Amino acid sequence: MDKERSMEFFERAFSSKTNGCYRHCACGVIHFDVSLENNWTWEKGELEELIEHSKREPLKYIQRDGSVSTLIIKNDEYVIGCICKSIEKTKSFIDMDRIKIIDYLNRDLQERIKEEERINDRLKTQLRHVRDLKENPKEEESPEEFL
Numbered sequence: 667m668d669k670e671r672s673m674e675f676f677e678r679a680f681s682s683k684t685n686g687c688y689r690h691c692a693c694g695v696i697h698f699d700v701s702l703e704n705n706w707t708w709e710k711g712e713l714e715e716l717i718e719h720s721k722r723e724p725l726k727y728i729q730r731d732g733s734v735s736t737l738i739i740k741n742d743e744y745v746i747g748c749i750c751k752s753i754e755k756t757k758s759f760i761d762m763d764r765i766k767i768i769d770y771l772n773r774d775l776q777e778r779i780k781e782e783e784r785i786n787d788r789l790k791t792q793l794r795h796v797r798d799l800k801e802n803p804k805e806e807e808s809p810e811e812f813l
């Protein structure tokens with residue numbers, strides 16, 4: 667698969683489903699759209715202030731030519747195209763250790779399925795007892811004992 671298409675799938679899977687004129691990457695870098703094509707509603711002087719910040723700290727305030735999109739990875743929001751390359755590093759880890767990750771997820775899933783089946787079996791047994799008690803009530807036993 668070509669790299670671009672692979673990244674497209676990755677971005678789709680981890681997308682925050684938001685984009686906008688301003689996003690704060692989890693690494694601390696701020697990205698903002700200076701193009702006028704998206705007709706963003708900036709507060710008065712807000713864009714100018716960001717541009718000033720980017721002149722003083724160009725690696726912390728990054729001007730973008732378009733809307734800023736993000737991904738959610740490990741519950742943190744990362745900006746697509748950020749200089750921290752966190753997105754690329756995470757994708758690379760997943761791609762390079764794909765077989766190990768699949769093996770881990772398969773084993774984890776099998777264990778979870780077994781656990782669900784044990785719980786389900788226990789609930790069926792309890793339900794059977796409750797039904798039996800309803801059909802043949804005994805004064806000394808109450809259904810709560812089985813719950």
Ligand SMILES: [Zn+2]
Nearest residue numbers: 691693748750
């Ligand atoms: Zn970043």
